[in-house]
Amino acid sequence: MKTPQDIIIAPIASEKSYGRMHEKIYQFNVAVDSNKDQIRGAIEKLFSVRVTKVNIINVHPKEKRRGIHKGFTSAWKKAIVAIHPEDSISLFEGMV
Helix, strand or coil: CCCHHHHEEEECCCHHHHHHHHHCEEEEEECCCCCHHHHHHHHHHHHCCCEEEEEEEEECCCEEEECCEEEECCCEEEEEEEECCCCCCHHHCCCC
């Protein structure tokens, strides 16, 4: 069985994710083989909040070039998590 630390890899820090923090919507990089129920349980256990909604996006690899060398970025999974309006995640409180 996976632990919550195995499911939630890292928070996503971008301009768009900062703008949505006022709406209590947070974005995380999650394990590729995780599902919505596992992500919901991991967020609730790690941050002690009530999750109201989870959306998942599979980010596909993009082709990149450096001179004559070609390659691809890695594929990953993004979770967009909405929490209860009365809750907050202390990790992000100083950023908003």
